[in-house]
Amino acid sequence: MPDPSPVFDRLCIIGIGLIGSSLLRGARVHGLAKTLVAADLSPDVRRRVEELGIADITLADAGEAVKGADCVICCVPSGAFAAVGAAIGPHLEPGAVVTDTGSVKGAVIAQLAPHMPAGVHLVPAHPVAGTEHSGPDAGFAELFENRWCIFTPAADADPAAVAKLRAFWEGLGARIEVMTAEHHDLVLAITSHVPHLIAYNIVGTADDLEAVTQSEVIKFSAGGFRDFTRIAASDPTMWRDVFLNNKQAVLEVLGRFTEDLAYLQRAIRWGEGDKLFELFARTRAVRRSIIDIGQETAEPDFGRRHKPPTAP
Amino acid sequence: MPDPSPVFDRLCIIGIGLIGSSLLRGARVHGLAKTLVAADLSPDVRRRVEELGIADITLADAGEAVKGADCVICCVPSGAFAAVGAAIGPHLEPGAVVTDTGSVKGAVIAQLAPHMPAGVHLVPAHPVAGTEHSGPDAGFAELFENRWCIFTPAADADPAAVAKLRAFWEGLGARIEVMTAEHHDLVLAITSHVPHLIAYNIVGTADDLEAVTQSEVIKFSAGGFRDFTRIAASDPTMWRDVFLNNKQAVLEVLGRFTEDLAYLQRAIRWGEGDKLFELFARTRAVRRSIIDIGQETAEPDFGRRHKPPTAP
Numbered sequence: 001m002p003d004p005s006p007v008f009d010r011l012c013i014i015g016i017g018l019i020g021s022s023l024l025r026g027a028r029v030h031g032l033a034k035t036l037v038a039a040d041l042s043p044d045v046r047r048r049v050e051e052l053g054i055a056d057i058t059l060a061d062a063g064e065a066v067k068g069a070d071c072v073i074c075c076v077p078s079g080a081f082a083a084v085g086a087a088i089g090p091h092l093e094p095g096a097v098v099t100d101t102g103s104v105k106g107a108v109i110a111q112l113a114p115h116m117p118a119g120v121h122l123v124p125a126h127p128v129a130g131t132e133h134s135g136p137d138a139g140f141a142e143l144f145e146n147r148w149c150i151f152t153p154a155a156d157a158d159p160a161a162v163a164k165l166r167a168f169w170e171g172l173g174a175r176i177e178v179m180t181a182e183h184h185d186l187v188l189a190i191t192s193h194v195p196h197l198i199a200y201n202i203v204g205t206a207d208d209l210e211a212v213t214q215s216e217v218i219k220f221s222a223g224g225f226r227d228f229t230r231i232a233a234s235d236p237t238m239w240r241d242v243f244l245n246n247k248q249a250v251l252e253v254l255g256r257f258t259e260d261l262a263y264l265q266r267a268i269r270w271g272e273g274d275k276l277f278e279l280f281a282r283t284r285a286v287r288r289s290i291i292d293i294g295q296e297t298a299e300p301d302f303g304r305r306h307k308p309p310t311a312p
Numbered sequence: 313m314p315d316p317s318p319v320f321d322r323l324c325i326i327g328i329g330l331i332g333s334s335l336l337r338g339a340r341v342h343g344l345a346k347t348l349v350a351a352d353l354s355p356d357v358r359r360r361v362e363e364l365g366i367a368d369i370t371l372a373d374a375g376e377a378v379k380g381a382d383c384v385i386c387c388v389p390s391g392a393f394a395a396v397g398a399a400i401g402p403h404l405e406p407g408a409v410v411t412d413t414g415s416v417k418g419a420v421i422a423q424l425a426p427h428m429p430a431g432v433h434l435v436p437a438h439p440v441a442g443t444e445h446s447g448p449d450a451g452f453a454e455l456f457e458n459r460w461c462i463f464t465p466a467a468d469a470d471p472a473a474v475a476k477l478r479a480f481w482e483g484l485g486a487r488i489e490v491m492t493a494e495h496h497d498l499v500l501a502i503t504s505h506v507p508h509l510i511a512y513n514i515v516g517t518a519d520d521l522e523a524v525t526q527s528e529v530i531k532f533s534a535g536g537f538r539d540f541t542r543i544a545a546s547d548p549t550m551w552r553d554v555f556l557n558n559k560q561a562v563l564e565v566l567g568r569f570t571e572d573l574a575y576l577q578r579a580i581r582w583g584e585g586d587k588l589f590e591l592f593a594r595t596r597a598v599r600r601s602i603i604d605i606g607q608e609t610a611e612p613d614f615g616r617r618h619k620p621p622t623a624p
Contacts, residue, residue: 079585103535128532128534128535129534130535131612131613132599132612132613133612138612147534148531148532148534150532177531186523186524187524187528187529187532188532188535190517190518190521190524190529190537191518191524191528191529191532191533191535191536191537192532192535192536192537193536194514195514195535195536195537195539195540196536197573197576198510198514198573199536199539200576200591200592200595201569201572201573201576201591202506202507202510202569203595203598203599204572204591204594204595205502205565205568205569205572206502206503206598207594207595207598208568208572209502209565209568211498212498212499212502212503214598214601216499216503217499217502217503217598218598218601218602218605218607219460219489219605219607220440220460220462220499220500220503220504221503221602221607221608222440222441222459222460222607222608223415223440223442223500223503223504223507224503224504224505224507224508224511224543225502225503225504225507226599226602226607226608227507227511227539227540227542227543228507228539229595229598229599229602229608230539230599230613230614231536231539232592232595232596232598232599233595233596233599233600234592236589236592236593236596237589239588239592240585240588240589240592241585243580243588244580244583244585244588247580247581247583250580251577251580251581253517253521254573254577254580256517256520256521257513257514257517258570258573258577260513260516260517260520261509261510261513261566261570264509264512264513265563265566265570268555268556268559268562268563268566269559269563271556271559273391273552273553273556276551276552276555276556277548277549277552279512279513279516280512280544280546280548280551280552281548282516282519283512283515283516283519283541283544283545284544284545284548286515286518286519286526286529286530286541286544287444287515287538287541287542287544287545288545289526289530290530290533290538290541293530293531295530295531295533295534295538296533296534296538296541296616297616297617299617300443300444300445300450301443301444301542302542302614302615302616303614303615303616303617304608304609304614304615305609305611305615
């Protein structure tokens, strides 16, 4: 299938981290925009974007960057949207599509919507994709291939704006799902936010134990612990903002998690092996389903390389 | 470096799952034993072992299998050692090394030791290696390369027996650490047992939520959840036995985990972003250390293949 013709004339990406730089790379590879504008407050990030050559224009000022853009994608931490909205609001082009890639939707919309002038189309979105690495060097054009991007447009959103954004994300290889912001925030609380929280937490617990040295934790991590360190190595600012901005859903799911964990704890204390076995046998099927729909590799151990690559 | 000459004349492996079959394969590849004897209670497993051709002799009866063996390695779930001990005790060869691969050491020693006749050397061991797959087909000769194997010999263990077992494991590419059984059980509680418990638990919680469909959990699992499903797909019998047999250490570490999680929960509720950020920034360093000592891949996302391999 040939790549589609450009969906946008002038695409402006604000915040050039893992996601922002992957969007720039993907948009270029697939010819999804005629001109790529990158905006970032950090001089170091701007210099790397220029060295990498992944944008046509690189600017510090987001307000300046959105001028003339028919699509603006905000790729900043969930707590930074009010500031970005205030900076870009007065300079947005009538008819422009404004969207984002935030992991939280309710709070991001609440920050961004008040700054949208009439005639500008806000279509919030969240690509469920990423790695534990951060910054403009971590991005790659294929990041969104075969991954879901969730749109949470308001009920009265402009269908043409939603369709253009859909064409853009499908051009990157993503699949689109539409739901309310409220439901999105609950779905992501269980599939992403609480998993990150408990991964950060177990790594912290291990780091703090007095009776087991840090060297022992690290040496014997192949017993399972190292799996958790991957997502616990994710960007601290982004994740702090996720928890502060999806408080209600995270606390709700966390309550369920700790209730279930107390049940297992009690089963261990009282030697109720059948309760443990029942759960452990059931959870296998969930992984099988994830592999079957192509959202996970079937290779054992994630297909991890068993030994570090030898030096060339 | 050439492979060592055979360490053992007749090596008997009891229980041919992922670990047992990896030992048979590794011992053959590296020439670590002259004769390989496999024992398993399951007719299906014995048939597969014969079809795979990974043992010289395959038997149902463990007592029969250990006759004449100078090394016996028990690779059964942690709850099965009393039965195995009773079956093999009367038939063990004087001077034989008896060892195991159990994930728990205190309880396994308690089950096995009473059945050891005088002149037989019990050297408990635990290779910190594995995948989420089970059964004789899941094994591979390289499983133990660059992985740690922890020995927990009694203070009065025969040094020559320990040295022979060390030569065997080093022949498989493993690195050896020696510690007490009690300390082993605490170290593994944090690096393996509690991580498995919380992985099983989060997958169970996700499976049970009414407000989020199972299809949604599966579709959007790339946000972090799918990482947990790997170890939650591990063998249910083995893991039930781990928790029943390492109760004290697991409950102790689990208590610390839930205490730390309550602290994060409170920080989220009260919007204390600095407490979250402090932890999230600290945990990155732990992963870096694990990568630096070669116990984890440095590739983003475990080096996962982004798309399922296309059919040939």
